[in-house]
Amino acid sequence: MAEGLYKERFDGRTVNEVRPMTAKVGIVPSADGSASFETGGTKAIAVVRGPRTLHPQHMQDGQTGILRVNYGMMPFSVWDRIRPGPNRRSEEIGKVCEWALNSVVDLSGFQNTVVDVFIQIPKADAGTRVAGLNAAAMALAHAGLPMKQMLTAIAVGKADKTLLVDVDKAEEDFHDGEGATDVPLAITSRTKEIALLQLDGKISPAELAESIEMGKKACDDILKVQMEALKNVTGESNE
Amino acid sequence: MAEKRQIVVPGETIVSGNEFLPGDGAYRDGTDVVAGRYGIANIFEKHVRVVPVSGAYYPRRGNTLIATVVDITFNGWLLDFGGAQNAFLPVSEVPRYVNKNEMAEFLDFGEAVIVKVWDVKSRGVDASMKMRGFGKIEGGMIIAIGPNKVPRVIGREGSMVKMIKGATGCDVTVGQNGKVWIAGKDADMEVATRKIVEFIADNATITGLTEKVESFIKELGLKVEAPVEVVAEDTDVEAEN
Numbered sequence: 001m002a003e004g005l006y007k008e009r010f011d012g013r014t015v016n017e018v019r020p021m022t023a024k025v026g027i028v029p030s031a032d033g034s035a036s037f038e039t040g041g042t043k044a045i046a047v048v049r050g051p052r053t054l055h056p057q058h059m060q061d062g063q064t065g066i067l068r069v070n071y072g073m074m075p076f077s078v079w080d081r082i083r084p085g086p087n088r089r090s091e092e093i094g095k096v097c098e099w100a101l102n103s104v105v106d107l108s109g110f111q112n113t114v115v116d117v118f119i120q121i122p123k124a125d126a127g128t129r130v131a132g133l134n135a136a137a138m139a140l141a142h143a144g145l146p147m148k149q150m151l152t153a154i155a156v157g158k159a160d161k162t163l164l165v166d167v168d169k170a171e172e173d174f175h176d177g178e179g180a181t182d183v184p185l186a187i188t189s190r191t192k193e194i195a196l197l198q199l200d201g202k203i204s205p206a207e208l209a210e211s212i213e214m215g216k217k218a219c220d221d222i223l224k225v226q227m228e229a230l231k232n233v234t235g236e237s238n239e
Numbered sequence: 240m241a242e243k244r245q246i247v248v249p250g251e252t253i254v255s256g257n258e259f260l261p262g263d264g265a266y267r268d269g270t271d272v273v274a275g276r277y278g279i280a281n282i283f284e285k286h287v288r289v290v291p292v293s294g295a296y297y298p299r300r301g302n303t304l305i306a307t308v309v310d311i312t313f314n315g316w317l318l319d320f321g322g323a324q325n326a327f328l329p330v331s332e333v334p335r336y337v338n339k340n341e342m343a344e345f346l347d348f349g350e351a352v353i354v355k356v357w358d359v360k361s362r363g364v365d366a367s368m369k370m371r372g373f374g375k376i377e378g379g380m381i382i383a384i385g386p387n388k389v390p391r392v393i394g395r396e397g398s399m400v401k402m403i404k405g406a407t408g409c410d411v412t413v414g415q416n417g418k419v420w421i422a423g424k425d426a427d428m429e430v431a432t433r434k435i436v437e438f439i440a441d442n443a444t445i446t447g448l449t450e451k452v453e454s455f456i457k458e459l460g461l462k463v464e465a466p467v468e469v470v471a472e473d474t475d476v477e478a479e480n
Contacts, residue, residue: 032295051295051323062361065323104249106275111361113323141249141277144294148266148275149250190250190273230277231246233293 004161005177010170011040018154018166018218023134023229025142033143035229037135040168041125046135048143051113059114065107069098069117071132077124093129094119100153100186100196101136106146115145126169127155130184133196138226142233150226151195152219153186156211158203163211165218178202183211187219246292247274253287264289296322296386296416298364302356303373305381305414306366308346313339316346318354318366320416321383326364328354333368351376353412353420372412379410379422382433384440386417391443392436399439399452405464406456407432431459 019040028034033048054060071094075084097119107115119132130153137151157167160177167182174180181201188195247253252271261267264276265287274280278291306326310317315329330337337345353373354366368374384392392413393400400411409423409432421432438455442448453463
């Protein structure tokens with residue numbers, strides 16, 4: 001590992017190592033599509049409902065269906081209780097997830113309708129929005145919606161001077177030296193384009209470029225997990 | 240590259256080669272034919288399609304729908320069939336004369352109908368009732384099995400429905416929107432029919448379903464009439480799609 005204060009990862013992973021992942025598709029029978037995605041201590045559930053007629057009517061778009069993403073952390077997902085209900089953070093994350101997912105789904109054939117995506121986080125240990133995006137992409141595919149490709153997401157971080165793939169909460173809270181930086185990014189599966197890129201903390205342009213490359217590599221592994229889950233669905237959902 | 244009849248994930252290359260034509264649920268990217276939705280890839284004479292295995296119901300022209308009346312307008316009825324939009328049934332597409340002032344006399348709120356999809360437009364679906372086998376539903380029961388199980392309940396060339404009808408004597412109408420109407424002379428037979436249909440829906444992913452259903456019918460103490468001709472087992476999930 002590079003020089004700096006953070007020499008060895010708390011959980012013994014290498015810098016490029018993603019926490020162990022599990023993915024499941026079809027977890028909610030009443031939904032049109034559903035999936036869960038778990039990495040280490042973070043778990044996300046995504047449920048897709050729709051396309052269905054959008055109300056209020058003035059929000060309808062006569063040219064295309066719209067995507068609406070709702071993100072929320074469950075009250076018990078972290079050590080101290082989170083007040084249930086929407087808040088500034090969850091609204092924002094829902095919005096950026098919506099933009100990211102909009103780059104892969106094609107709702108142009110469903111005018112005046114809405115597709116609702118609900119992302120819930122029952123367990124949180126950093127990287128919830130990327131876990132949510134991974135689950136949501138699977139759920140949207142499971143809902144049978146037209147999609148050009150899949151979407152995979154990963155959070156790359158930096159603790160002091162060390163770049164790390166898939167940071168957990170302990171690393172996100174690293175205070176020594178340069179402190180912690182968090183770069184969540186989402187990559188489309190086929191064209192390898194960036195669908196989401198956020199930055200929280202300080203990072204040099206060179207390091208940012210490197211962390212994107214690291215994230216892209218990790219996304220290949222995540223895609224394998226997603227595809228595996230989608231290909232091994234037994235017993236379909238839908239009532 | 241995906242094999243024939245394999246589940247594909249959006250963005251996955253199904254086949255490579257310029258001779259292949261992307262159909263429903265597939266698109267071309269360079270020389271690759273790529274899945275544009277999640278489902279089973281079906282390659283038939285260089286024509287590549289992706290047949291959905293899950294998700295909501297998308298109406299297509301010619302589909303049979305079992306729907307309920309949710310609104311009455313001045314020139315027709317709005318029907319809810321469990322899709323993204325409602326279907327519209329104009330008075331002119333009803334098999335008899337209906338006085339526009341007394342439309343509820345013919346079809347009232349909450350009443351169920353069997354209709355045909357006449358046209359699918361961006362604003363909704365146009366339905367028609369002007370053919371044999373379509374009309375208002377009276378008596379019997381409607382059960383929901385989900386649109387993705389429908390092909391299995393119908394079977395190849397309707398073989399499964401025929402078998403159920405033969406065993407129970409009940410009338411079974413399957414709507415492509417995932418609803419089934421069962422009507423018979425007595426309630427016991429209707430319940431038995433319902434059990435069989437639900438059995439098929441629960442085991443929709445199994446191969447060799449016809450035999451399993453036959454033995455299930457026998458378990459219920461019913462007879463399987465006229466041995467169903469053994470046309471290659473309908474592992475075909477998209478039959479009648």
